[in-house]
Amino acid sequence: MPPTDASAHAAPATGTDSGDLTGACRAAECSTDVAPEPVATDCEDTLDLRLPDELLALIAEQAGADEVPVPGSDGATAPPLFAATAPSLLAATAPPRSAATLDHDLLDGVAAWGPVGTPVGTFHLVPVVIERDLALITRWMNDPAVAAFWELAGAESVTGEHLRAQLDGDGRSVPCLGVLEGTPMSYWEIYRADLDPLARHYPARPHDTGLHLLIGEVADRGRGLGSALLRAVADLALDRRPACARVVAEPALRNTPSVAAFLTAGFRFSAEIDLPDKRAALMVRDRSLRLVL
Numbered sequence: 001m002p003p004t005d006a007s008a009h010a011a012p013a014t015g016t017d018s019g020d021l022t023g024a025c026r027a028a029e030c031s032t033d034v035a036p037e038p039v040a041t042d043c044e045d046t047l048d049l050r051l052p053d054e055l056l057a058l059i060a061e062q063a064g065a066d067e068v069p070v071p072g073s074d075g076a077t078a079p080p081l082f083a084a085t086a087p088s089l090l091a092a093t094a095p096p097r098s099a100a101t102l103d104h105d106l107l108d109g110v111a112a113w114g115p116v117g118t119p120v121g122t123f124h125l126v127p128v129v130i131e132r133d134l135a136l137i138t139r140w141m142n143d144p145a146v147a148a149f150w151e152l153a154g155a156e157s158v159t160g161e162h163l164r165a166q167l168d169g170d171g172r173s174v175p176c177l178g179v180l181e182g183t184p185m186s187y188w189e190i191y192r193a194d195l196d197p198l199a200r201h202y203p204a205r206p207h208d209t210g211l212h213l214l215i216g217e218v219a220d221r222g223r224g225l226g227s228a229l230l231r232a233v234a235d236l237a238l239d240r241r242p243a244c245a246r247v248v249a250e251p252a253l254r255n256t257p258s259v260a261a262f263l264t265a266g267f268r269f270s271a272e273i274d275l276p277d278k279r280a281a282l283m284v285r286d287r288s289l290r291l292v293l
Contacts, residue, residue, distance in 0.1 A: 106171045107209070108241045110190050118232040120225055121181040125188060125233065128175040130167065134160055137177075137187055140216040149252055150214060151277075172196065178213075178229060186229065187214050190237065193248050201273045202282050207243040210250075222257075230265035234285045245287045250280040259283070266293040 115124040128137070138159040140146055147153035152162055166173045172195045178186030193199060193210035211233060215221050234247040251258040253272060259281050263269065267283040274280075285293070 106192050106195070107174055107190055110174045110176065113236055113240045116232055116236050118228050120228045123229060123232055124179045125176040125190070125236075126179050126184075128163055128167070128177060130160060130163060133177055133184075134163070136184060136216070137163070140187060140214060143216075143218070145218075145221075146214050146216075149255060178233075180225075180229070185216055185220050185225075187216060188212065188233065190233075198248075198250060198275070201275055202248075202271065205245060207241065207245070209237045209241060209244045209247050211237075211247060212249070224264075226258075226261040227264035230262060230267070234265065234267070235290060238285075238287050238290060247285040249283045250275065251283065252278045253281045254279075266290065268293065 110125060111127050113125055115122050117123075134156055138156045141150055141152040141159050142154070144153075152158055163175050166175050166189070173189055173191035176188045176190060177184045178188050180186075189210075189212035191210045191212070193208040194204040194206055196210060198204070198210065199208075211230070213226065213230065213233075215226055230249075237247050238244060247267075248270075249262060249267065250273065251262065253259070259269070262281075262283040265285070266289075267285045268289070270282040270284045272279060273282050
C-alpha cells in the first residue's frame, strides 16, 4: 500500500431507485333485501393515478439520452498533452489510450475532473499513460527522499508494474500526473478508500476517497506547494464526487512534514493506525468541515 507523503514526495455504482405507488380502495359490501341494482364501478375513495403527458415525455427523452456514450468511451478525446516546458513528454499525436484515459465509474471520471485554480497556479490531474509518463515517474521514484516512503526504487519495470496494477484493474485507483501551470511536477493516486485494504484498518464509509501524493522535484518541496495542492485536490474530489463525504489519507506517522502538510491543507488528524507496512496517521477532510478547516 503506497504511502501518502506530501513532503517527499484506489460509475460509483449508480442506481435509480424506482418504487410503484399503488393506491387501492375497495367499496364496502352492503347487503339489501331488495333486488340488487347494477352497481357502479366508481368509488369516491379510489385514487386514480396517472402520470401527466409532460412527465411521460420527459422520461422517454431521458431514456434516449442514457444511450449516449459517456466521455471516455470510444471516440473520446485523449488526455491533454503537456506544455512545451516538458518536451520529453510531448508527442506529435495523442498518446496511445490506456485504461486510465477512460472515465472510471468507481471514481466519477477522474479524467474529466478538469483543471482547477489554486493559490499556486492552475492545476490539472492528468491520468497516467505508461508510454508517455513511465520514465519521468521512475526517475521520481528513485529519488532517495521518495524511495524512503514509496519503496519503488529500481528499474522502469518496478514502477511500470506498480502503475499497470492500477491501470489494468477495475478503476478503484487511478494514477495521475499533477500538472501545475503546464509542467508535470507531482504524482497522485486517487482511490476508493472504502474498497481498498485500508478499509480493514479504519471505520470506512461508502465512497470515501483516498489520496496518495509525491512531489517530484526537489525544488518544489518545502515551500508550501504540497499543502496548497492537497487542499485543492481534496476539494476537487468532494466537488466532483457528490456521494463522497470524506477524503482520507494515511501518511507514515514518522513523516512529520507530510502530516503537517495535510493539517495545513484542512485535514484533521483522526487516529494512528497500524498498516502492514507502516504505522500511519489517518488524515480526514470532511465535506461538512471544508469551509471551517
